[in-house]
């Protein structure tokens with residue numbers, strides 16, 4: 001266990017440098033992130049864990065620039081995104097960042113292909129059929145191409161969400177409890193897809209989770225407590241993650257997350 005903050009390295013894709021996020025003003029303000037410095041190397045899978053209210057969601061939103069930090073920098077390939085204009089940021093998010101949420105966030109009226117290609121059409125791009133077919137094949141959805149979300153299982157819906165996240169060929173893939181709504185076996189399938197995106201695809205993944213099994217599939221687990229990085233584990237076992245979470249008192253304080261999710 002160590003809090004590894006370090007200096008930027010050349011194969012680093014993303015860096016958060018002393019990121020603080022304060023919600024509200026004066027007496028009612030909450031410091032959700034209290035100076036987080038973390039680097040993320042290319043083609044790695046990082047899990048972010050911590051007790052309820054420790055700042056995991058805030059961290060994810062700041063890292064993906066869905067929300068701007070109060071201070072500090074978020075650097076993608078060395079470029080500071082916190083100073084970027086909103087329009088450029090929206091474009092960057094659409095082209096370079098993929099998101100997978102616990103609740104899938106699919107459009108019920110659209111079939112699998114149309115859900116998957118939605119980010120391309122939103123960005124005004126004509127979907128490349130070969131690429132779309134490849135992503136649908138990779139996520140095991142070929143036989144379900146014309147089905148709507150209501151006709152699919154939870155695991156299949158999350159596969160669609162992953163295909164949708166991968167279709168723009170992002171460098172970064174963020175997950176907010178992506179297996180939280182799935183049974184263990186299905187969760188492992190979904191994890192396999194995320195892991196293979198990192199191992200054989202172009203992606204670097206950062207996933208928030210409460211689940212030690214999910215975290216044990218990561219290359220590194222970062223533990224947040226009170227908006228700070230309190231520990232890191234490299235390639236931990238389920239038991240090591242669970243032990244760390246117990247030490248942090250995470251289980252006792254855990255509540256079900258109730259925050260609203262944002263559709264990208």
Ligand SMILES: Nc1ncnc2c1ncn2[C@@H]1O[C@H](COP(=O)(O)OP(=O)(O)OP(=O)(O)O)[C@@H](O)[C@H]1O
Pocket residue numbers: 023024030031032050051052053054055056057058059255256257258259
């Ligand atoms: N929009 C907001 N306005 C005010 N305070 C907020 C807001 N969002 C989060 N917070 C506060 O910031 C702190 C961190 O919240 P955050 O949702 O990031 O934690 P979390 O670790 O993701 O929690 P959980 O595991 O319960 O989802 C908490 O004290 C929370 O109440």
